[in-house]
Each structure stands twice: as C-alpha cells, then as structure tokens.
Amino acid sequence: MNLRIFESVDDLLRAASRTIQQSVQQGARTLALSGGSTPKPLYTMLGESDVLRAVPITWVLVDERYVPIDDPQSNAGMIQATLFARGIPERQRFLRFRTELGDPVRTAEEFEREWHALGIDQLDLVLLGMGDDGHTASLFPGTPVLNLEDGIAAAVHVPRLDSWRVTLTKPVLRRARLRMVLAAGEAKQPILREVRAGADYPIAMVTQGVETWWFVDRAAAPE
Numbered sequence: 001m002n003l004r005i006f007e008s009v010d011d012l013l014r015a016a017s018r019t020i021q022q023s024v025q026q027g028a029r030t031l032a033l034s035g036g037s038t039p040k041p042l043y044t045m046l047g048e049s050d051v052l053r054a055v056p057i058t059w060v061l062v063d064e065r066y067v068p069i070d071d072p073q074s075n076a077g078m079i080q081a082t083l084f085a086r087g088i089p090e091r092q093r094f095l096r097f098r099t100e101l102g103d104p105v106r107t108a109e110e111f112e113r114e115w116h117a118l119g120i121d122q123l124d125l126v127l128l129g130m131g132d133d134g135h136t137a138s139l140f141p142g143t144p145v146l147n148l149e150d151g152i153a154a155a156v157h158v159p160r161l162d163s164w165r166v167t168l169t170k171p172v173l174r175r176a177r178l179r180m181v182l183a184a185g186e187a188k189q190p191i192l193r194e195v196r197a198g199a200d201y202p203i204a205m206v207t208q209g210v211e212t213w214w215f216v217d218r219a220a221a222p223e
Contacts, residue, residue: 002211005216006218008217012216013045013182016039016180017046019215020046021051023124028177029055029056030058030120031126031127032059032062032168033060033061033062035079039127040078047083047086053086054089054091057093059083059092059094060095060123061075061079062127062137063137064138065163065165067099076096095118104156104157107155108153111152112151115153122175122177123173123175123177125177125178126178128180128203129182130183131191133201134191134199134201134202136206137202137206138166141201146202149170149171150169150171152172154169174206176210179206183217186219188219192222
C-alpha cells in the first residue's frame with residue numbers, strides 16, 4: 001500500500017492538489033472526481049488555478065446519488081459550485097450522470113453513450129473516497145454491481161440506504177492509470193487497518209494490484 005500520511009486534513013488536501021496539477025502538467029487529460037465533504041475544499045483549490053483552467057480536460061463524475069443537480073446531496077452540484085464556480089472553461093468538459101432523466105438505468109446508459117462520444121478510452125486519474133463500511137464510489141458491500149466485469153456505468157440500489165445510485169463500474173476504476181484515495185478522520189482508521197491487512201472491501205477490490213496512492217491524515221492512519 002502506497003500510504004502517505006499527513007499531519008492535518010489541510011496538509012493532505014494541499015498535497016492532493018499539487019499531485020493532481022502535476023499529473024495534468026505531465027499529460028493527464030481525463031480526471032474522475034468523487035463527491036463527499038473531504039474533497040470539497042480541494043475542488044475549490046483546483047478551480048482557482050488559472051493554469052489548470054487553461055488545459056483541455058475532461059472531468060468525469062465517479063458516482064451520483066439519484067437526486068436533482070440542485071439538491072444539496074448532488075455530487076455534480078457540489079462540483080459545479082466549487083471546481084466550476086467560475087464556470088466550465090471553454091476547453092473543458094464535465095461528464096456527469098443526468099439524473100433529470102428520472103430513470104437510474106437510463107441515466108447509466110446515457111452516461112456510457114456520452115463516454116464513448118467523447119472518445120474516452122481510460123481515465124488518467126481517479127480520485128476516490130472510502131466510506132466507514134469500506135465502500136468507494138457507489139460500490140457498496142454486498143451489492144450486485146460489484147460483480148460487473150464490463151461496462152462503463154451502472155445503476156445500483158443500495159438497500160442499507162434505501163436509495164438508488166449511479167456509478168462507474170469496478171473495471172473502469174481499476175483500468176485508470178492512477179487512483180488517489182483520500183481518507184481523513186478517526187472513523188476511517190479501522191477500515192484502513194483491515195484493508196491494509198487484506199480485507200475484501202469494495203475499496204480493496206478497486207485498488208489492490210493496481211497503482212494507488214493513499215492520502216491519509218494522522219487521525220485515520222493505522223498504527
């Protein structure tokens with residue numbers, strides 16, 4: 001496990017911002033972003049970079065709750081309010097899940113159609129989080145979407161939350177050139193310890209055996 005431990009969340013986010021911008025400088029052009037509270041300030045940092053805004057980038061949403069984009073729980077809405085607070089640059093694109101279609105399966109199909117229309121082959125970099133139950137993206141323990149070995153996107157019902165999600169599939173995340181996982185807070189420490197020991201959580205299924213950099217604050221770091 002390529003584990004990078006930072007003394008604070010602020011230090012973690014600044015390092016993640018530098019890494020993402022360096023990846024873009026080195027040629028990364030297709031970057032996938034996850035939702036959540038931890039990366040929100042990171043997206044604001046990235047959106048303030050004039051250098052980054054000048055580069056032709058396709059930003060891809062990793063997953064989405066099945067809510068309207070103006071709902072406070074919308075990942076796409078959060079990214080539009082942070083990364084794209086100044087608007088989407090002319091040379092950039094944002095591939096999101098169109099929940100306004102009103103049908104999770106149709107939304108996943110439309111996302112996949114747009115993916116191919118944009119000519120995306122694989123992701124250069126994908127930013128992931130990790131839930132306290134070991135989920136990442138909308139790949140939750142025990143859900144059938146974990147068994148998919150092809151396809152770009154899928155709809156999934158999460159019984160524990162009694163809600164629908166749409167998400168990139170496990171093989172798409174594993175094919176990315178690089179995965180960055182952000183984990184902050186004491187609640188993440190037990191799961192991180194188990195993943196490090198070989199537990200078969202969804203985050204492990206996505207990251208084991210492929211290049212992954214873990215950005216962890218001191219509170220989440222295993223002993």
